[in-house]
Amino acid sequence: MKTCIVLSVLLFSRLCNGKFPSWFKFGAATSSYQIEGAWNISDKTPSIWDTFCHIKDDVKCSNANGDVAANSYYQWKEDLDAAAELGLDYYRFSISWTRILPTGYPNKISKDGVRYYNELINGLLARGIEPMVTMYHWELPQNLQDLGGWTNALISTWFADYAKVLFTLFGDRVKTWLTINEPLIMCAAAYSENTGFAPGISDPNYGAFLCAKNTLLAHAHAWRIYDVIYRPKYGGKVSIANQIFWMEGQSEEERKLGELTYSLNVLYTYPVFSKNGGWPAEIEEIIATNSKNQGFSFSRLPAFTTEEINFVKGTYDFFGLNYYTSRLVRKATKEDKLNWPFTGSHELESFLTVDASWRNENTVPWLHEYPIGLRRILEWVKKEFGDIEIIVTEIGYGDGGEDGNDYNKIRYHKEHLEQVELAINAGINVTGYTVWSLIDTFEWDSGNTVKFGLYKVDYDDPKRARIPRPSAKFYAAVIQARSFDVLHKYIYDEL
């Protein structure tokens, strides 16, 4: 591969035929609430998503819930068989906090919960697949939400206790951990806009920012606990999974606005990954000024103390990136409805839009395809934070799954894998690609209407068989050839 990269650079052309280096790993992902079901089995207590989707108002969770979902609590072996059939190097799944700690605190550890995740982890290892575990994929214990959830500063210590339990129970076999999945969505969507994400709090001025600070402190606690107590024994790695939309100004005049809006979008990365730590200075200043002008006696973006800055800074072993889509940024007009982060930002008066050429042929309105956006983020990580290892911890394409043909999903992954390969050829240290999702999952506010799975799960079939879609065959071929250039063999020519 090295020779291939050198020749590519010398000849200004790509000679590698879509080949990935031997150290590059291919994975797929799911999360606990989205697949497990068994929401009230044994001593498991409700999480905020159980509560939220049980509210009967014809809107929440698109009239569905994760009570049964793909039934993976009982059918996990079928998931692992699918993972093995694909030839995955690793499988990313998450642990449900209340399945392990029914009180939310470590005073009671569920035997059934521990048994379930031990079987899953051991089952993976027996099939030669590495586990990559997310500790928190949005299912806060309901009783902790009742105490303020991610807006209560104590949550960083509650999370630290939970993390310690997980490292103790599973750290001997799990070597790659993600503390928290997508702070952007769990804070901005769930605490500021009531957009359909549990706990559905609408505090557009303050909620998301309070959540942001506490989330980063919680992450830092977990990383530091691992670093001191567990790394010497187990030698694994810990990071956080940030969802990032690539953003740029729609025109040259809007370049600066594009950069600022992007900084707000990646707010959650600077405190952990930047050399100085803390919030991006320009954003901190803007929000402090906005807060003052609005009559607040404090900045709505809570400051970190110097001690906190140093505590959070550097708490990573790699950069976890969830990427799906990109946006163009322009100055908002009076008519634009701003709704950070999905349509624009009140703080900057910026409005998010897309280029007409970016495909959106699916039932996911926000998923406009811009594969180059992925490479732009990979380049940005290196430029901004240095030559750190990057793992694409999620990337995926969803559709309605009506006709069983998911060729668009195949095209999406082929084009995004190509961008990863270009980034590797340009010397960026990206080491893994994780397809969202292994099997169909319950899609939060969209309920069961959107299918991201490489494997279909028929929710009307009581057996809930896992059935490979064409995309599963494509991904298996990619993994086998360790190249994205496999489509012509059987599918892509037909597109």
Ligand code: NOJ
């Ligand atoms: C990212 C989230 O982590 C995952 O839970 C969700 O299903 C996908 N995005 C698709 O929306």
